[in-house]
Amino acid sequence: MSLLTPDSPLAQKVVPSPNQGERKGGRRPDILLVHYTGMRDAASALARLADPLAEVSCHYVVLENGRILQMVPEAARAWHAGASVWAGETDINSASIGIELVNPGHDGGYPDFPDAQVEATIRLGLDITSRWRIPAHRVLAHSDVSPGRKVDPGEKFPWESLHAAGLGHWTSPAPLGDGRSFGPGEEGQPIQALQAMLAMYGYGLDISGVFDPRTEAVVAAFQRHFRPALVDGVADASTITTLRDLIRSRPEPAA
Missing domain, CATH: 3.40.80.10 (Peptidoglycan recognition protein-like)
Structure with missing residues (x-):
């Protein structure tokens, strides 16, 4: 064409x-x-x-x-x-x-x-x-x-x-530091909550409660875009706080 x-x-x-x-x-x-x-x-x-x-x-x-x-x-x-x-x-x-x-x-x-x-x-x-x-x-x-x-x-x-410049969604990444983190192989309600927040933002992720390879890949993708100071696939406090801030700052869809 x-x-x-x-x-x-x-x-x-x-x-x-x-x-x-x-x-x-x-x-x-x-x-x-x-x-x-x-x-x-x-x-x-x-x-x-x-x-x-x-x-x-x-x-x-x-x-x-x-x-x-x-x-x-x-x-x-x-x-x-x-x-x-x-x-x-x-x-x-x-x-x-x-x-x-x-x-x-x-x-x-x-x-x-x-x-x-x-x-x-x-x-x-x-x-x-x-x-x-x-x-x-x-x-x-x-x-x-x-x-x-x-x-x-x-x-x-x-x-x-x-x-x-007015293009795209962003929030200042939470600083790196100490705090609870979640990584491959962990299971339970905190992992389920993390997966639910990532899915709520838009990432393609099942809410299984298991920090499986797919969850690790999604966390790394999130970090690469929104918390680029450290891209390791581990959901540390900085990653989780940044994700929460993004969800809170996202405009509600028009009725």
Whole structure:
């Protein structure tokens, strides 16, 4: 499919990807999902995202210098989320608009995201969320919807800066320190309460009362986004307090 006019006025070029389809059931996007490309450079990432054999794509790519490229129309279903879940939704591709930031990722040295790239992501994200009325708490990381399977955009991504500019949900992380913590293998009511809070926020997690590998992966995903000072999958006092503060500060859905 070729595009003549970008959806966002901020897109500087259209690089069409064939890897797209219709949003299932006419689903309206209400999630903005942020990724990193995890490839050596922009050329490699763009080639893969446009390769029909790769069967992956996204709506927008943000280069290190802040240039924004569009690959799939916003009304279409790009193939960027893979096996994912959020707030009971399992077809995240139909529910979201995906932005890929060019960055080689954890396996490629994981450099900091340049200021120009972050600023462009903020402008693009504000434009998208305004036009589609996407709530702040549904501006998410790929790792949020695919814990244990994906880690992007990772703990270096400046979510706090996005929030300061009006994009995304955030609360100041509780400081690291002493206190009761919960980890793999533990069972009981405190674990059940932790799982219930994570599920309440949106993470795909069964409330079993057992701190199993899935719970560890979800806790690590939460830390990577909201408490990045230490990502270890252990639910310490800082993690639990930050989670509670996020739940309390999340706006109630409109009636």
